[in-house]
Structures are given as structure tokens and as C-alpha cells.
Amino acid sequence: MARGELTPYELKIREDISRNINELISTRNVTQVDIHNHTGIPRSTLTGYVKGTSTPNAGNIQKLADFFNVPKSAIDPRYESKIVNMMQVKEMASVPIIGDIACGDPITAEENIQGYREEVADTLPTGNLFYLHCKGNSMAPTIPNGAYVLIRQQPDVEDGEIAAVLVNGDTEATLKRVKRQGSLVMLMPDNQSYDPYVVTPDNPARILGKALKMSADL
Structure with missing residues (x-):
């Protein structure tokens, strides 16, 4: 798809x-x-x-x-x-799928939304939620190409957690594992065939939120 x-x-x-x-x-x-x-x-x-x-x-x-x-x-x-089976159908919630990001716009601005995925409302965590559609294999096998990853918007994550991160002048969202060594911050792929992204003043990055779960369409 x-x-x-x-x-x-x-x-x-x-x-x-x-x-x-x-x-x-x-x-x-x-x-x-x-x-x-x-x-x-x-x-x-x-x-x-x-x-x-x-x-x-x-x-x-x-x-x-x-x-x-x-x-x-x-x-x-x-x-x-x-x-x-004697159970009421659960109320659904529409979670936006974020596409290309317009520089300076809020992450869930309407122009950034490519569509929605439906989730059972009472199974969702609290917070401002959105989906990213994974492209590429840098996080395989943890996150395969084409998977949808649920993100809770927050400005930071713990060391070693997977985050949605803005790079390339705040226009591209990528999924990477955040690793810290002293003052050094690196965005690490799970696929060892890919290189880490080292955050520097000339190569900035900004955390959008924490990856919570993954789903994929068959």
C-alpha cells in the first residue's frame, strides 16, 4: 500500500x-x-x-x-x-497519519496530515497522538518498511528509546533510537547496514515524540 x-x-x-x-x-x-x-x-x-x-x-x-x-x-x-458475542462495539478514534512536514507548522497541522487510522478509543494512551508511516529499512527488523508507528508527542525520550525526530531543516520526520554519550546525541538505526545520525549545530535534530507501538497492513 x-x-x-x-x-x-x-x-x-x-x-x-x-x-x-x-x-x-x-x-x-x-x-x-x-x-x-x-x-x-x-x-x-x-x-x-x-x-x-x-x-x-x-x-x-x-x-x-x-x-x-x-x-x-x-x-x-x-x-x-x-x-x-454479547459485547458492544467499541467507540473508535481517528489518529492522523503525518506526511511531509511544512517547515514551521505544528506537527498535526491539517496540511501535514495524509490520512487517518482508526483505533479503539479506550485502548489508546493519553496525550497528543499521531502515526508515522515508516519508509525504508533503517529500523528493521524492529520496524519493517511500510509499518505505521504510533507516536505520542513529547519533547524528549529516555536514552535508548525510539523516537520520531525532525531532521533536514525540520522538514523530515525519521524514526531512530536516541543514544546519548555525555553531551553527544546520536540517532541510531537498528539496522547495522545504516550509519548513525550525529546531532551537531550544523546537523540539528528535534525530538517530536516517543514511539509507542507499531502496526502494519497486510
Whole structure:
């Protein structure tokens, strides 16, 4: 699967949400401006939901459901009430996948987001979370090429932990193991075929967050 490409399931969910919102707009005789004024959701973001080019996060699903006075399942079919082995379907959360990073922008700025991965909300750790899509084999076999790595945004990690780090003038996020020797900081690949990245004033780096878990699409 290409970087940032959605799965067929994710595409189907996005299409269903778009169709549901359009039907509600038509039957309730409202406009996107009306929705924006009531919910505070940016108009450009609403346009993405209406056109099916982006997927609402859990918070915006709730705002849309409140605006139309419908259950969340009337917006997003993942919230339909189903009984599976006598257990309620868990509420899902959309975690952004970060792509290329615009210099100076916050890491989760909308222009940096390539898509979302759905996670069971109550299994996620606290904090500001995002996914990085691993490219290359520098962290293999720990993190294979194409894996998605969940990151909790924080300014530092313990020695030896894997971190998402900004390099190349704050425009590229890489996954490396942070090692410290006195005042020297090195970003170490787990694959010994790759060279360490030594942090210097001429070769700076900035930690974005700690790697928490990895997942991959088959």
C-alpha cells in the first residue's frame, strides 16, 4: 500500500459518511455555512467531509450528530449498535497519519496530515497522538518498511528509546533510537547496514515524540 493510501474499508467509511451528510443537508434544508456557524467546524474541513475527501474525527462526528439531532450512527456507520458475542462495539478514534512536514507548522497541522487510522478509543494512551508511516529499512527488523508507528508527542525520550525526530531543516520526520554519550546525541538505526545520525549545530535534530507501538497492513 502506498504511503498515505487508505484501505478499502476506510474508503468505504468515508464514502458512507459523505453520502449521509449530503442526505441530511438535503432533507433538513441547511447549508454548510449553517453547519459551520453552529458547530465551529471549519468550512474547508466540512467541504472535505461532504465531498468524501477526508474523514471526520470522533469529536466532529459528535458535533455533526448534535447539529442534525441524530445518533452518531446516522453520520458514521461505525457507530451502529451491534451485538457481537454479547459485547458492544467499541467507540473508535481517528489518529492522523503525518506526511511531509511544512517547515514551521505544528506537527498535526491539517496540511501535514495524509490520512487517518482508526483505533479503539479506550485502548489508546493519553496525550497528543499521531502515526508515522515508516519508509525504508533503517529500523528493521524492529520496524519493517511500510509499518505505521504510533507516536505520542513529547519533547524528549529516555536514552535508548525510539523516537520520531525532525531532521533536514525540520522538514523530515525519521524514526531512530536516541543514544546519548555525555553531551553527544546520536540517532541510531537498528539496522547495522545504516550509519548513525550525529546531532551537531550544523546537523540539528528535534525530538517530536516517543514511539509507542507499531502496526502494519497486510
